[in-house]
Structures are given as C-alpha cells and as structure tokens.
Amino acid sequence: MTAPSGLRVVVRELAESPAEAIERGFALEPMAPPDPEALGADDVLIEIKSASVGWVDLIMASGQYQHLLKPPYTPGLEYVGVVRWVGAGAGDRVAIGDEVLVDGLLAGPRSLGAHQRWGGWASYGVAPAAAVHRIPVGLSFDQACNLLGSYETAYHALIARGRVQAGETVLIHGASGATGLAAVHLCKLLGARVIATGRSKAKLDAVAAEGADHVIALGGEISMRDQVKALTGGKGVDVVHDGVGGDISLESLRCVRFGARYLIVGWAATPTVAHGKGQRGAPNANVLPTNLIMMKGLDVLGCPAAISVVHDPSIRAPRFAQVMQWAAEGKIRPRVSHVFGLAEYAEAMRARWHGDVIGGCVVRP
Numbered sequence: 001m002t003a004p005s006g007l008r009v010v011v012r013e014l015a016e017s018p019a020e021a022i023e024r025g026f027a028l029e030p031m032a033p034p035d036p037e038a039l040g041a042d043d044v045l046i047e048i049k050s051a052s053v054g055w056v057d058l059i060m061a062s063g064q065y066q067h068l069l070k071p072p073y074t075p076g077l078e079y080v081g082v083v084r085w086v087g088a089g090a091g092d093r094v095a096i097g098d099e100v101l102v103d104g105l106l107a108g109p110r111s112l113g114a115h116q117r118w119g120g121w122a123s124y125g126v127a128p129a130a131a132v133h134r135i136p137v138g139l140s141f142d143q144a145c146n147l148l149g150s151y152e153t154a155y156h157a158l159i160a161r162g163r164v165q166a167g168e169t170v171l172i173h174g175a176s177g178a179t180g181l182a183a184v185h186l187c188k189l190l191g192a193r194v195i196a197t198g199r200s201k202a203k204l205d206a207v208a209a210e211g212a213d214h215v216i217a218l219g220g221e222i223s224m225r226d227q228v229k230a231l232t233g234g235k236g237v238d239v240v241h242d243g244v245g246g247d248i249s250l251e252s253l254r255c256v257r258f259g260a261r262y263l264i265v266g267w268a269a270t271p272t273v274a275h276g277k278g279q280r281g282a283p284n285a286n287v288l289p290t291n292l293i294m295m296k297g298l299d300v301l302g303c304p305a306a307i308s309v310v311h312d313p314s315i316r317a318p319r320f321a322q323v324m325q326w327a328a329e330g331k332i333r334p335r336v337s338h339v340f341g342l343a344e345y346a347e348a349m350r351a352r353w354h355g356d357v358i359g360g361c362v363v364r365p
C-alpha cells in the first residue's frame with residue numbers, strides 16, 4: 001500500500017446547522033494516492049489543484065440539503081486538477097498530464113453513482129471518464145472549479161426557465177454570491193439590464209465592476225421597491241432572480257411589472273428552512289402571497305438546476321456545452337475572491353457562511 005502523501009477533509013457526522021458543522025463536523029485526515037489496481041477500467045485519477053467551497057457544501061454538511069450523503073464522506077462538489085492515471089477503458093478524451101475539471105453531477109458528493117465519495121476537498125479524486133473535461137483555455141484552476149455549478153444554475157434559471165430576452169430588466173438578489181454573480185454575467189451576455197441588490201456597499205461596487213448596470217444597497221433610507229420603481233420608470237422589472245428568500249422575496253413582488261417572471265433559485269437569507277442533521281421536513285419554508293401572484297399575473301418558476309436534470313436528462317447537454325463554449329470564448333470569467341490551503345478548510349467555510357466571498361472561494365490541496 002502507498003504511504004499517505006496527501007490530505008482529505010472528511011465529514012464525520014451531519015450537524016444541526018452549517019455553523020455547527022464548521023466547528024465540529026469535519027476532520028482532516030492523511031490520504032494515500034489511490035491504487036490504480038483498485039480502480040475501474042473507466043476511471044480517471046486526478047491530482048486535485050483547486051476545489052470550490054460553496055453554499056451547498058455547507059448545507060449538505062448540516063443535513064439541510066435535499067441531496068444527502070451518509071457520513072463519512074469528503075465534501076467538495078466541484079474540483080479541478082491534473083490527470084495522473086487513466087483506466088484502459090476510459091477512451092482517449094483525456095490523457096495523463098491534462099488539466100481537467102470534473103463534472104460535479106457525475107462525480108463527487110452531488111453525484112448519484114459510485115463516485116460520490118470522491119469529493120474535491122482532498123489531494124486526489126477519482127471520476128468516471130465521462131465526468132472529466134479539459135479546462136477551457138484561459139481559465140485558471142481556481143476559476144475552473146467555479147464554473148459549472150454557478151453558471152449552469154444561472155443558465156437554468158435565466159434561460160431555460162426565465163427565457164430572459166435582450167433589453168429586459170432583471171432584478172438579481174444576492175448578486176455578490178456564487179450563483180448571483182454568475183447570473184449578472186449571463187444577463188449581460190444576453191443583453192439584459194441588471195439591477196443587483198446586496199447588503200454590502202463594498203461588495204456591490206465589485207458587482208458593478210462585474211457588469212451590473214445598477215446596484216441597490218439594502219437597508220438604506222429609500223426602500224428597494226422605490227429604488228426599483230425609479231430605475232424602471234415606475235413600471236417594475238421583467239424578471240426577478242432570487243437566491244436570497246425571506247423578506248426580500250415579499251418586497252420583490254411589489255416591484256415587478258404585470259406578467260413578470262419570478263425565479264426562485266435559493267434561500268441564502270433563510271438557511272434554516274429545513275431541519276438539520278438530515279431530518280426531513282421544512283418547518284420554516286418561505287411563503288409567497290398568492291394574492292400578489294394572482295393580481296400581477298406572475299409566473300413563479302422554481303429553478304433547481306440539478307434536480308431538473310434528473311427529471312429530464314435531455315436538458316443537460318446543451319446547457320453544459322453552452323457554458324463550456326462561453327468559457328472557451330472568454331465570455332465567462334468566474335471571479336474568485338478567496339483562496340485557502342486545504343488545511344484551512346474551516347476558515348474557507350466561515351468566509352462563505354459569513355458572506356465575505358464575492359463569487360468563488362476555493363481550497364487548494
């Protein structure tokens with residue numbers, strides 16, 4: 001057996017909340033390079049260079065996410081690295097030495113098959129060949145592991161569900177976050193006008209630098225509703241992209257035009273919607289008033305990017321191909337504000353949990 005030369009993070013038990021998970025739920029363990037003799041013919045062995053630290057990694061570790069793994073497992077939904085070994089049956093799409101990203105829906109904790117346990121917060125990962133793709137030219141390792149999850153989610157919400165058109169105005173909440181900033185980038189690619197909201201003036205300056213046409217700092221003297229109305233000539237926005245939930249969702253229903261589309265993407269402001277520790281049920285679920293939905297003729301659209309693929313696998317290939325193509329053309333450049341060593345995984349999670357991050361956050365093994 002090969003001596004441990006690497007490290008991996010392991011979730012030991014599901015916590016009650018992300019904050020508790022960060023403090024008590026994880027362990028850092030030595031990791032030996034996987035023995036190729038023990039891998040499948042279709043497998044690819046990757047030396048991991050960078051892995052994203054996302055909101056979903058947090059709520060999965062507290063058992064509040066819809067897709068749960070039984071501990072112990074290694075977190076890290078999205079990772080990238082260098083190919084070190086390729087199985088005899090894996091074909092010739094990738095070769096030893098290639099710099100690759102791993103499709104988190106086919107390998108790692110968010111996948112459904114045999115490669116779930118190979119998360120990205122580790123020195124080595126193993127993925128089936130179908131999950132392994134060369135990194136689009138021009139993307140760094142840190143950018144490449146912040147590509148698919150966020151931009152595919154933005155694609156699913158804005159394009160597949162929201163059918164955003166050039167010239168429309170989109171109100172994006174949590175715009176400094178991973179999915180929010182991806183939505184800002186995609187809206188600009190589509191030719192839409194962006195009004196971005198957030199709690200921090202400094203982060204909103206960064207969001208404006210990334211392309212948002214207007215930013216609204218929440219909690220000021222003028223309400224969000226009045227500011228949106230002023231920016232839209234009193235009419236209201238065409239589309240809301242809501243990854244925040246809670247009070248802002250209710251206020252948003254009052255600053256949309258008749259017939260607007262309301263995209264439900266997530267609940268960053270209400271992370272305790274579901275019980276912790278993997279118990280089911282959502283005692284604190286967000287609720288929207290049907291009177292406003294009815295009277296304003298709204299289309300309220302749920303936008304689960306991963307679950308939608310389970311129900312209709314045909315939506316994945318065009319979405320994946322478009323995101324990879326935009327990245328290869330230089331039209332998508334994920335922003336990564338925080339970089340940590342793997343041993344600093346708890347600090348990385350705190351940065352994400354406390355909302356310090358703009359766009360992406362990574363750990364580097």
Ligand SMILES: NC(=O)c1ccc[n+]([C@@H]2O[C@H](COP(=O)([O-])OP(=O)(O)OC[C@H]3O[C@@H](n4cnc5c(N)ncnc54)[C@H](OP(=O)(O)O)[C@@H]3O)[C@@H](O)[C@H]2O)c1
Pocket residue numbers: 054055056149153173174175176177178179180197198199200203204243244264265266267268269270303304305306352353354355357359
């Ligand atoms: N639909 C899907 O398929 C899908 C995919 C991935 C994630 N999600 C969900 O989408 C939501 C956002 O995910 P993300 O990856 O973009 O998270 P993120 O990177 O942590 O960003 C969330 C943003 O929400 C804002 N926010 C507002 N109120 C907040 C509060 N009380 N606590 C923390 N943040 C708050 C923050 O911006 P400011 O500090 O600027 O206000 C923060 O940057 C999560 O609920 C996640 O589970 C959904």
